[in-house]
Amino acid sequence: MAHNDRNQDATLYIGNLDERVTDSLIWELMTQAGPVVNVHLPKDRVTQTTQGYGFCEFQSEDDAEYALKIMNSVKLYGKPMRINKASQDKKYLDIGANLFIGNLDPDVDEKLLYDTFGAFGKIVQPPKIGRDPDTNQSKGYAFINYDSFEASDSAIEAMNGQYLGQKPINVSYALKKDGKGERHGSAAERLLAAQAKKNLGDTSAGPAIPNKRFVDTSISSPQTSQTYSPAPPSGPPPHMQSRFQAPGYIPPPFHPNK
Structure with a gap:
């Protein structure tokens, strides 16, 4: 396919x-x-x-x-x-609860990241490890996106400085893609996310199971x-x-x- x-x-x-x-x-x-x-x-x-x-x-x-x-x-x-x-x-992907994981052990893969960071909340897409396009080897960093700031805050508090594999990882909010050097997690971003969630309704419970x-x-x-x-x-x-x-x-x- x-x-x-x-x-x-x-x-x-x-x-x-x-x-x-x-x-x-x-x-x-x-x-x-x-x-x-x-x-x-x-x-x-x-x-x-x-x-x-x-x-x-x-x-x-x-x-x-x-x-x-x-x-x-x-x-x-x-x-x-x-x-x-x-x-x-996109209402999940755009809220900004996006983390940068640095000093990543080269043996750490997407599965380990998902299983480790999934304990703090809902991850909205598989973790993305920066990899060399030719060798597929890890470049030592990754990104994880949550569906809430509560989850991302908890992950930073619990995991920053903790060993994953053989190296202590650095966990912080990722830089925004606009190139201005600002990080996600700002008060304004949180306010917008809360307002969007209120307008759209809380879908965290998932859809009802159809009886049919x-x-x-x-x-x-x-x-x-x-x-x-x-x-x-x-x-x-x-x-x-x-x-x-x-x-x-x-x-x-x-x-x-x-």
Whole structure:
């Protein structure tokens, strides 16, 4: 699937995955929430095992929202999945709760950043590590965007100066892109964010679960934290195989936005 053809609004980021989780297993699980278009779990270059995170694209944004609502915290191999939208509405991205992470250990990856900083609040898109375009090696810094200043303030207070990997990280508000040297997090920016949230309504609770949907009761909700016990992965379930070619079909990978 071409990069520009992907629907980022219908794509979920899935973190905290056990290395035994496969593309076909995520496909099998997520099709119980809605039709899946694509699944991609980045693999370690040496061991070819899952790196602990991935992306799942649905046919529609409603399907992705529904999957986010019911699948977040469902356990695979004893580990609760951490699910977020790969992209969010601009009202989230533009509020300015954006952090700069400096002095980053080169071994720290996007998964570790997401799992670490996700403890303080909702991250609105996968963390972005500055990387060399030729070698893909980390340049030692990253950016993280939250949906609230409460979350970003908490992250700075808790993580600035803490070790992540083998190095103490520097956590502060990121510089604004206008080139004037001002940082996010100003009083004016916070006031605008509060006003925008008031005007738009608080959407943090997420959409209501439509009653018309049916989900296999063997898959737990976040409230029950039961464990999903998958059958041996073999691509899309039988009722989906006619849509996606023959049994055993594994969807082609795609590469998420950097």
